[in-house]
Amino acid sequence: MNNKEIRETIERYNQRLEEHGESEEALGWGPKGRAKLRYEILLSRWDITSSSVLDFGCGFGDMYGYITAKGIPYVAYTGMDINSRFIDIATHKYRDAKFYNGELPERAAKAGFDFIFSSGVFNHALEDNIGFIKEKLDWFDKTCKRGFAVNFLSNRVDYQYDYTYHADPAEILQLAYQYSNNVVLRNDYMPFEFTIFVDKGAEVDEEYTVYNDYLRYV
Numbered sequence: 001m002n003n004k005e006i007r008e009t010i011e012r013y014n015q016r017l018e019e020h021g022e023s024e025e026a027l028g029w030g031p032k033g034r035a036k037l038r039y040e041i042l043l044s045r046w047d048i049t050s051s052s053v054l055d056f057g058c059g060f061g062d063m064y065g066y067i068t069a070k071g072i073p074y075v076a077y078t079g080m081d082i083n084s085r086f087i088d089i090a091t092h093k094y095r096d097a098k099f100y101n102g103e104l105p106e107r108a109a110k111a112g113f114d115f116i117f118s119s120g121v122f123n124h125a126l127e128d129n130i131g132f133i134k135e136k137l138d139w140f141d142k143t144c145k146r147g148f149a150v151n152f153l154s155n156r157v158d159y160q161y162d163y164t165y166h167a168d169p170a171e172i173l174q175l176a177y178q179y180s181n182n183v184v185l186r187n188d189y190m191p192f193e194f195t196i197f198v199d200k201g202a203e204v205d206e207e208y209t210v211y212n213d214y215l216r217y218v
């Protein structure tokens, strides 16, 4: 994402915020309440109790609202977003979470997070979408200990707007394998969107060559 694209992205969301107020429409989602389904799917892979979580491109921080509404305890949540107006809203809304506009402080990035989640960040057409995705997945890999999950619009559709970016699920899966052999791609909750999960923490039983969670079946 070059500087011009960053400015345009911020401006686009600011315009939506002016038009729609604090709402899913301001985040570029439709008015159908599906943001929660996306959080549910992103959170479906791991038990994040007592974990640190980074929500990359957090918007209003509503994933944190979803986590607390689900009653998942002791989650140290951090949200970051390039849009300062979203971060202002999130900071007032969720007082016990941490939010950053733009870059994470170096200390926080170095300390890392157990999990990183990212919803809706990769959906706009850029000059080099795959370059942007690779850069961020590399950073997620470096910055998280246990796993990361990211969603995308799929290119397996009949129609695409010229301003949206639809990723090839096979290409994203291929990228994900660079970080771990323990990957899951879910395209079972919406036909035109998918989520990739990269697990970095699962331990393998050396005798059975099975991830420990599945040992009870052998």
Ligand SMILES: C[S@@+](CC[C@H](N)C(=O)[O-])C[C@H]1O[C@@H](n2cnc3c(N)ncnc32)[C@H](O)[C@@H]1O
Pocket: 001, 009, 010, 013, 027, 028, 029, 035, 038, 056, 057, 058, 059, 060, 061, 062, 063, 080, 081, 082, 083, 086, 118, 119, 120, 121
């Ligand atoms: C579709 S919205 C989704 C917001 C939130 N993840 C949710 O689902 O409620 C995408 C968000 O990504 C943010 N974003 C886009 N590019 C970004 C970047 N390079 N770094 C951080 N945030 C970014 C936007 O400002 C926007 O808030």
